[in-house]
Amino acid sequence: MIYFLYLNIFYSKKRKILIFSFMLFVFIMALLSYTTDTINEQLLYIDYHNDYYHQMMQSILSLILPFYVILLAMDHDQPYHKPLMSYFSRSKIIISKFILYITIVTWVYFVTAILYFLLPSLLTKYFILDLKHIIFFLDIYMDGLILLCLSFILIKDRFKSLSVAIPLFYVLVSFVIEDYQQIAFYYLFPIYSKHFSSFILAYYYKLCYICLGFTIAYQKMLNEEQ
Numbered sequence: 001m002i003y004f005l006y007l008n009i010f011y012s013k014k015r016k017i018l019i020f021s022f023m024l025f026v027f028i029m030a031l032l033s034y035t036t037d038t039i040n041e042q043l044l045y046i047d048y049h050n051d052y053y054h055q056m057m058q059s060i061l062s063l064i065l066p067f068y069v070i071l072l073a074m075d076h077d078q079p080y081h082k083p084l085m086s087y088f089s090r091s092k093i094i095i096s097k098f099i100l101y102i103t104i105v106t107w108v109y110f111v112t113a114i115l116y117f118l119l120p121s122l123l124t125k126y127f128i129l130d131l132k133h134i135i136f137f138l139d140i141y142m143d144g145l146i147l148l149c150l151s152f153i154l155i156k157d158r159f160k161s162l163s164v165a166i167p168l169f170y171v172l173v174s175f176v177i178e179d180y181q182q183i184a185f186y187y188l189f190p191i192y193s194k195h196f197s198s199f200i201l202a203y204y205y206k207l208c209y210i211c212l213g214f215t216i217a218y219q220k221m222l223n224e225e226q
Contacts, residue, residue: 018072022108025064026115032056033120033127042126049126057116058136062174062192066167068108069144073101073151074163094221098214101148109141139192142206143170146191149213153220 033053035042042049076097116137120127147166155163170191177185177193186196190206 014075021068021071025068025112028060029057029115030119030123032060034123035126039125042124046126046128049124050128053120053124053127054133058133061112061116062140063171065109065112065140065144066147066170067164069105069147070151070155070163070167072104072108073148074155074160076101076152077156077160090222091218094218098152098218101152102145105144105148106141109137109144113137135197136192138203139197139206142203142210143191145210146189146206146213149210149217152217153213 035049037045037049113134117127117129117133147170150166151163154166173185173189174191174193177189177191178195181193181195183196186193186202187205190196190202190209196202
């Protein structure tokens with residue numbers, strides 16, 4: 001069932017578009033990680049180069065990956081799913097769809113993380129790996145799952161042209177949380193923030209938020225009319 005959904009949702013043309021856009025993104029990452037400074041200059045100003053790379057790339061990833069997640073998920077509501085529910089249980093279709101999208105989003109974030117660490121290691125001499133940068137990917141990966149929940153809840157086939165509003169809202173809220181650092185904003189929409197990400201309880205809260213989001217999405221799909 002999962003493979004069948006994959007072939008129909010991510011048909012050949014769409015797969016080529018997604019792969020091309022991801023390769024373009026990888027090229028941009030490689031271009032931004034490369035520096036024309038000599039090896040001696042990189043080693044002399046190693047902290048400066050390293051901090052610049054991480055700040056720049058983390059800002060770019062926080063802006064681009066939400067749009068890529070929505071690009072992946074915007075076609076999740078397909079008309080042919082409804083006849084399938086007559087032959088298979090509705091819950092089986094929904095759970096298969098959840099597993100498919102979670103797997104793809106996980107793969108995207110995992111490959112991005114590998115490239116984030118691998119490219120500067122191969123192209124430069126200044127790169128330093130730190131645990132906080134690994135935690136950053138865990139944080140934005142959980143954001144990706146939150147966006148996936150929102151797409152399941154809000155995006156319908158007839159309204160998918162409006163799906164771009166979700167990542168735009170994400171970016172806007174991230175700016176508000178980062179600027180004002182009000183806990184009330186974070187309670188409403190717990191997305192990546194340098195301030196709140198320093199608290200371990202923030203990750204447990206986001207995990208509960210994700211579980212609640214998938215539960216709401218499941219109940220909503222389960223109760224939709226045929």
